[in-house]
Amino acid sequence: MASKRKIIIDTDPGQDDAVAILLALASPEIEVLGITAVAGNVPLSLTAKNARIICEVAGKADTRVFAGCDQPMRRNLVTAEHVHGRTGLDGPDLWEPTMPIQDQHAVDFIIETLRSEPTGTVTLATLGPLTNVATAFDRAPDIVPRVAEIVSMGGAYFEVGNITPAAEFNIYVDPEAADIVFKSGTPLTLMPLDVTHKALVTKPRNDAFRSLGNRTGVFTAEMTEFFERFDKEKYGSAGAPLHDPTVIAYLINPDLFSGRHINVEVETTSDLTLGMTVADWWRVTNRPANATFMGDLDADGFFTLLTERLARLP
Ligand code: RIB
Ligand code: CA
Numbered sequence: 001m002a003s004k005r006k007i008i009i010d011t012d013p014g015q016d017d018a019v020a021i022l023l024a025l026a027s028p029e030i031e032v033l034g035i036t037a038v039a040g041n042v043p044l045s046l047t048a049k050n051a052r053i054i055c056e057v058a059g060k061a062d063t064r065v066f067a068g069c070d071q072p073m074r075r076n077l078v079t080a081e082h083v084h085g086r087t088g089l090d091g092p093d094l095w096e097p098t099m100p101i102q103d104q105h106a107v108d109f110i111i112e113t114l115r116s117e118p119t120g121t122v123t124l125a126t127l128g129p130l131t132n133v134a135t136a137f138d139r140a141p142d143i144v145p146r147v148a149e150i151v152s153m154g155g156a157y158f159e160v161g162n163i164t165p166a167a168e169f170n171i172y173v174d175p176e177a178a179d180i181v182f183k184s185g186t187p188l189t190l191m192p193l194d195v196t197h198k199a200l201v202t203k204p205r206n207d208a209f210r211s212l213g214n215r216t217g218v219f220t221a222e223m224t225e226f227f228e229r230f231d232k233e234k235y236g237s238a239g240a241p242l243h244d245p246t247v248i249a250y251l252i253n254p255d256l257f258s259g260r261h262i263n264v265e266v267e268t269t270s271d272l273t274l275g276m277t278v279a280d281w282w283r284v285t286n287r288p289a290n291a292t293f294m295g296d297l298d299a300d301g302f303f304t305l306l307t308e309r310l311a312r313l314p
Contacts, residue, residue, distance in 0.1 A: 002029075004028070004029060004030060004031040005029055005030050005031065005123060005251055006031045006033050006117065006121055006122050006123065007024070007030055007031070007032060007033065007122070007123045007124070007125045007251065008032075008033050008034050008035075008036060008109075008110060008113060008122065008123075008124050008125070009021060009024060009032060009034075009035045009036070009125045009127065010035075010036045010038055010068070010106075010110075010124060010125070010126045010127065010128065010130075010132050010133055011035060011036070011037060011038065011047065011051060011126075011127040011128050011244070012037070012038050012039065012040025012041045012042070012047045012088075012127065012128030012129065012170075013037075013041070013047055013050035013051055013054060013088055013089060014040070014041040014042075014047070014050070014080075014084050014088055014089075014127070014128070014244070015084060015088075015089060015090075015091060015223040015224065015226065015227035015240070016127075016227065016240070016241075016242050016243045016244040016245065017041070017050075017054075017127045017128065017244045018050065018054045018057075018089060018220075018223055019220055019223065019224070019242055019244070019245045019306070020125075020127055020242075020244035020245040020247060020248045021035065021051065021054045021055070021058070022054060022057065022058055022216060022220065022309075022310060022313060023245050023248045023249065023252075023306055023309050023310070024125070024248045024251075025055070025058040025060045025063065025313070026058065026216075026309040026310060026312045026313050027248070027252055027309055029251070029252050030248070030251060030252070032063060033064075033113055033117075033122065034063075034064040034065070034066055034102075034109055034113065035051050035055070035063060035064070035065045035066070036065075036066045036068050036106035036107075036109060036110060036132050037050075037051050037065065037066065037067050037068055037106065038068045038069055038106070038128045038129055038131050038132045039068075039069060039070045039071055039072075039077050039079075039129070039131070039173075040077075040079070040080070040128035040129045040169075040170065040173055041079060041080045041081075041083070041084045041088050041128070041169075042079055042080075042081060042084060042086075042087070042088035043070065043077065043079065044067055044068070044069070044070040045070075046087060046088045047088060047128070048065065048066075048067040048101055049096075049097060050087070050088050050089045051065045052065050052097035052099050052101065053089065053094060053095065053097050054089075055097075055099060056097055056098070056099060057215060057216055057219050057313070057314075058216065058313050058314070059313060059314040061098070061099040062099075063099075064102050064109075065099070065100075065101055065102060066101070066102045066104055066105065066106035066109045067101055067102075067105070067106060068105065068106030068107055068131070068132035068135075069106070069107065069131040069132050069135055071131075072129060072131050072173055072174035072176070072177065073131055073134060073135065073138075073174055073176045073177050074176050075173075075174065075175075075176070077173065078163070078172065078173050080163070080169055082230065083227070083230040084227065085226060089223065090226045091222040091223040091224070091225060091226030091227065092218075092219045092222040092223060106132050107132055107135045107136045107139065110124075110132060110133065110136040110143070111136050111139065111140040111143055114136075114140075114143035114146045114147060115140075115142070115143060115146070117146075119145070119146040120146065120147075120148045121148055122146070122147065122148055123147075123148045123149045123150070123151060123251065124147060124149075124150045124151075124152075125151050125152075125247050125248060125251065126150060126151070126152040126153065126154070126170075126247070127153050127170075127243075127244040127247060128170055128173075129170050129171075129173040129174040129177060129178075130152070130154070130170070130171075130174055130177035130178050130180070130181045131173075131174045131177045133150070133177070133181055134174070134176070134177035134178070134180040134181055135177070137180055137181065137184055138180065144184050144185065144186055145185075145186075147186045147187075148187070149186070149187040149188070149189065150181060150186050150187070150188045150189070151188075151189045151191070151247045151250055151251060152170075152181070152188065152189070152190055152191065152247065153170060153190075153191045153196065153243050153244045153246065153247050154168055154170040154171045154178065154190060154191070154192065154277070155168050155170075155171050155178075155190050155192040155193070155264065155277030155279070155293070156168040156192045156193035156194060156277060157192060157194055157277060157278075157279035157281060157293070158194050158281075158295075159192065159193035159194045159197055160193075161193075161275075161276070162193060162234075163275075164273075164274070164275065166267070166272070166273040166274075166275070166276040167267075167273070167274060167275030167276050167277075168192065168193050168275070168277065171266060171275045171276075171277055172274065172275030173275075175266050175267065175268045175274055175275045176268055178266045178275075178277075179265075179266045179268050182264060182265060182266055182290060182291065183265075183290070185290075188290060188291040188292070189250065189259075189291065189292045189294070190259075190264060190277075190291050190292065190293050190294060191243070191246040191247055191250065191257075191294050192277065192279075192293060192294065192295075193241075193243070194293075194294070194295050195246060195257065195259070195294040195295055195296060195297050196241050196242065196243040196246055197231075197235070197237070197241050198241075198296065198297055198299055199241055199242045199243075199245070199246055199297060199299055199302055199303075200231075200237055200238050200239040200240065200241055200242075200299070201224045201228060201239040201240040201241075201242060202238045202239045203239065205239065205303050205307075206221050206224055206225060206239065207221075208303070208307050209221040209224070209307065209310065212307070212310060212311050214310075214311065214313060214314055215313075215314050216310050216313035216314060217310055217311070220310060224239070224240045224242075225240075227240040228240035242302075242306070245302075245306060246294075246297065246302070249302050249305055249306065250294075252305065253301070253305060255298075256297050256298045256301050256302050256305070257294045257296070257297045257298075258294065258295065258296045258297070259292050259293050259294035259295045259296070260281060260292070260293055260295070261289045261291070261292045261293075262279060262280050262281055262283060262289050262291065262293050263279075263280040263283075263285060263287035263288060263289050263290055263291075264277050264278070264279045264280070264290060264291040264293055265277070265278050265287065266278075279293050281293070281295075
């Protein structure tokens with residue numbers, strides 16, 4: 001088998017983050033060097049707790065989990081309990097995790113790991129606001145060229161916003177952080193709402209999770225049955241959009257996805273469109289391409305991969 005892909009997962013669990021983490025921990029192609037929690041869907045204290053609960057569900061309590069930034073770089077935190085519930089993982093019964101949180105700050109872990117691992121060997125898989133990554137880049141610019149690639153759930157163009165009419169949540173929470181990352185020059189692949197809204201947990205797909213017969217399958221089904229309420233009510237969706245797992249699925253099988261290498265920039269000043277990702281999909285400007293912006297996926301192939309991997313966990 002090809003060598004494992006070394007990744008750091010930066011995350012704000014969140015039910016969809018949880019499914020992404022489970023997929024990563026179940027997949028032999030991936031080596032999770034660490035999980036760095038960031039404030040987003042719910043405050044940092046909860047995202048750091050939820051990340052550990054998820055590792056315990058996966059039977060991977062030896063995973064290193066770090067707490068990172070508790071608010072955006074220059075703004076007050078906006079959270080999404082209306083989507084994820086008060087705990088951030090509403091749906092299944094939860095518990096106080098027994099596995100430890102690492103003492104080191106997540107930003108220091110990101111910097112130290114990128115400096116110590118051979119250049120070009122570590123991928124940053126980001127599932128929440130980009131505060132941790134942008135803060136690391138700001139504090140240690142030398143690590144930027146050492147990053148292999150950033151694969152990030154965030155943004156929207158044809159699908160427009162889910163937290164405001166113009167902006168997707170991860171970008172909206174910390175637009176300045178997104179602007180730093182988008183302009184960093186690091187190879188960047190974006191999974192925007194344009195593609196994640198096509199990854200819907202329909203009832204047959206959720207039934208397939210539940211009928212896996214393992215703890216992970218039931219836990220996943222209970223999370224997505226809660227998580228789907230918001231999108232069903234707002235969009236009339238056929239199920240919960242699995243935003244964040246698309247990042248991990250891309251790392252395992254990029255052929256599941258299609259998109260364009262284009263210029264994508266972030267609105268950081270207008271109150272009306274703050275956090276909007278302006279994607280030059282039709283290449284009408286001379287702005288340099290800086291991101292592969294995904295627009296479509298093989299949804300059945302995605303769910304087949306996901307379900308098969310969840311079956312491997314306890
Ligand atoms: O807009 C969807 C994104 O915001 C997902 O990452 C979800 O977990 C929330 O963080
Ligand atoms: Ca998330």
